[in-house]
Amino acid sequence: MKTMIEPFKIKMVESIRQTTEEERIEILEKADYNPFRIKAEDILIDFLTDSGTGAMSDRQWAAMMTGDEAYAGSKSFFRFEKAVQNITGFKHIIPTHQGRAAERILFSVAVKEGDMIPSNTHFDTTRANIEFNKAEAVDLVIPEGKIPTLEHPFKGNMDLKRLSGFLEKYHDNVPIGMITITNNSGGGQPVSMENIRETSKLLHKYGIPFFIDACRFAENAYFIKLREKGYRDKKVLEIAREMFSYADGCTMSAKKDAMVNIGGFLAMNDDTLAMNSRNLLILTEGFPSYGGLAGRDLDALAVGLEEVLQEDYLKYRLRTAAYMGERLTEAGIDIIRPTGGHAVYIDAKAFYPHIPASQFPGQVLCGELYRKGGIRGVEIGSVMFGKKDPETGSEIPAEMELVRLAFPRRAYTQSHFDFAIEAIIETYGERDRAKGLKITWEPPFLRHFTAKFTLAD
Ligand SMILES: *Cc1c(COP(=O)(O)O)cnc(C)c1O
Secondary structure (H helix, E strand, O other), rough: OOOOOOOOOOOOOOOOOOOOOOHHHHHHHHOOOHHHHHOHHHEEOOOOOOOOOOOOOOOHHHHHHHHOOOOOOHHHHHHHHHHHHHHHHHEEEEEOOHHHHHHHHHHHHHOOOOOEEEEOOHHHHHHHHHHHHOOEEEEOOOOOHHHOOOOOOOOOOEEEHHHHHHHHHHHHHOOOOEEEEEEEEHEEEEHHHHHHHHHHHHHHHOOOOOOEEEHHHHHHHHHHEEEHHHHHHHHHHHHHHHHHHHHHHHHHHHHHHOOOOOOEEEEEEEEEEEHHHHHHHHHHHOOOOOOOHHHHHHHHHHHHHHHOOHHHHHHHHHHHHHHHHHHHHHHHOOOOOOOOOHHHHHHHHHHHHHHHHHHOOOHHHHHHHHHHEEEOOOEHHHHHHHEEOOOOOOOEEEOEEEEEEOOOOOOOOOHHHHHHHHHHHHHHHOOOHHOOOOEOOOOOOOOHHHOOEEEEO
């Protein structure tokens, strides 16, 4: 059979409100051309993020009813701990309310001023938590990982040569090394098993602990199965276990591959680091057997970790992004290639060659996709990463102008994707009519969330 079906059927539905193009033009103007300012009920298809937006299964909802809300030592905690250990093999499993809480605790206890933490690419919250502790976040992804249209099976790989040179020079100032799987900031690109193993070896040569940012570990494991020699006949669980076997710990946002709406964890083998982490956890998140989550959340998470490793699910998941990517590429639209696990990234600079970076082509495309199809994506370009020249105050553009369409897990069907593809292609047909934007108001930090725009003159 050529047709791939969603490997689930729907037992509960949430209505989405249809709006007309006229209504959306008005809503967009009222939202000052910033999709973050649009109410969710005015969105038809929400591709803002894959974080915490997935649909839980009937088994997860059932597990929630068995949640044990005991303050200490709840049954839910032990089920959660067992599920995480089954995959990662780590000794200490510490629940947190989401991924960034795990990061904050890890870097607070393990990092001091002047330290440096290498990774393939640090995610924004990881970088921010490292910098908050006055250390430096160093990105060492392979050069191929930065060329949007260049095909490479493992574009998330660490540049081992650069890592080796970096460690030779700075190993005394490196308390931890990391790797993000899949590499979210680099387009959701996978890291190969060989690269994980070699990264681990290089770090361990200097006695440096190796932590995995494991948010999309299952998607990464399935990419390994599809693309790396020697893994085709292995179970995804086995592949995941091997990935974690090279590491000393991990941070995890359960809002991604644990298929829950909130949650996360920090895991590690080192007893002292675990004790210090739990001490800080008690101070800011909660007792070590719930870490800021309800018992029922821990139960849903435990089931989610089991479900995410089902191969039918992963096949459908990765195929979804590839399918949209292929259709857009056929229509002449430039995207980051190959598609990663959780999103499609459209090159807005190529989409709108007549709109300069100073007029935010990515932000324009977000607005146009909303106008045309009620679709919400996010700009990853000069609005998010542009800087101001400290002397002249003029805008320094970002390296790339991208729009990310990230896919909630198990939430949309193929016809939602077909609709979105059609809307994107139609928007492309109308590209000449799109006008640039200018900022009318912005906050001092993280402006993309709240900035206001108007049409440029
Ligand atoms: C989402 C994410 C985080 C942070 O997790 P939150 O649950 O949003 O705090 C860290 N790293 C990566 C790679 C992520 O995708």
